Amino acid sequence: xxxxVENLAKSFSNQTVIQDYDLTIGQNEIVALVGxxxxxxxxxxxxxxxxxxxxxxxxxxxxDALVENGSYASNNKQRNYQNRIGMVFQNYELFPNLNVxxxxxxxxxxxxxxxxxxxxxxxxxxxxxxxxxDKAEAMPSTLSGGQAQRVAIARAMMLSPDILCFDEPxxxxxxxxxxGIGQLIQDIANRGTGILIVTHDNEFAEKYATRxxxxxxxx
Numbered sequence: 001x002x003x004x005v006e007n008l009a010k011s012f013s014n015q016t017v018i019q020d021y022d023l024t025i026g027q028n029e030i031v032a033l034v035g036x037x038x039x040x041x042x043x044x045x046x047x048x049x050x051x052x053x054x055x056x057x058x059x060x061x062x063x064d065a066l067v068e069n070g071s072y073a074s075n076n077k078q079r080n081y082q083n084r085i086g087m088v089f090q091n092y093e094l095f096p097n098l099n100v101x102x103x104x105x106x107x108x109x110x111x112x113x114x115x116x117x118x119x120x121x122x123x124x125x126x127x128x129x130x131x132x133x134d135k136a137e138a139m140p141s142t143l144s145g146g147q148a149q150r151v152a153i154a155r156a157m158m159l160s161p162d163i164l165c166f167d168e169p170x171x172x173x174x175x176x177x178x179x180g181i182g183q184l185i186q187d188i189a190n191r192g193t194g195i196l197i198v199t200h201d202n203e204f205a206e207k208y209a210t211r212x213x214x215x216x217x218x219x
C-alpha cells in the first residue's frame with residue numbers, strides 16, 4: 001500500500017470529527033471520499049497533507065511517516081513525507097503574479113530539488129501531458145477553469161508524488177470539462193499514482209473512482 005492511515009483521530013473544541021479511522025490506498029487506485037458537508041472530509045484531507053495536527057494515529061506514505069502513534073516525525077522526515085504527496089486545491093491557488101511555467105517550478109526550485117533547466121524541462125513535459133503545453137507563458141488570469149485545474153495538477157506532480165489529492169475537482173467546471181479532468185485523473189492513476197478525491201459529486205465518483213469511502217464512517 002502507498003498510503004497507510006491507522007487509528008487516526010481529530011477533535012475540535014471537544015467535538016470529535018474523526019475517531020480511530022483506518023484507510024489504505026494502493027497504486028493505481030482512485031479513492032473517492034464522499035459525504036455530507038460537515039462530516040470531516042476536508043479535515044481528513046488536511047490531516048494527511050500536514051495542514052492540521054492529528055490528535056492520535058499514524059499516517060505513512062511508502063514507509064515515510066508523517067506521524068506515528070501520535071508522535072510527529074522530525075522536520076527532515078516530514079519533508080520526505082511531503083515530497084511524496086501532492087495536493088490540488090479547490091480554488092487551484094496558483095500564484096497570480098507568475099506565469100504557468102513559473103508556477104510549476106517555484107516550489108521545487110526553492111527546495112533545490114533540481115536545476116532550474118531540468119525543472120523547466122519537466123514542467124514542459126507535464127504541461128504536455130495535461131494538454132496545455134501552449135499555455136507555459138500564460139498568466140493564471142487568462143486561463144479557463146479547466147486550464148487552471150490542469151496547471152494545478154501539473155504543479156502538484158512536479159515532485160512525482162506517490163499520492164495525489166484533489167479537493168472538489170469538479171466544483172467550478174462544466175460537464176464536458178469535468179469529464180476531461182476525470183479522464184486525466186484516470187491516466188495519472190494508470191501511471192502508478194494513488195489518488196484521493198474529496199467530492200460532493202457522486203456521479204463523478206461513480207464514474208471515475210475505483211473505490212468509494214464515506215466520511216460518515218469517520219466516527
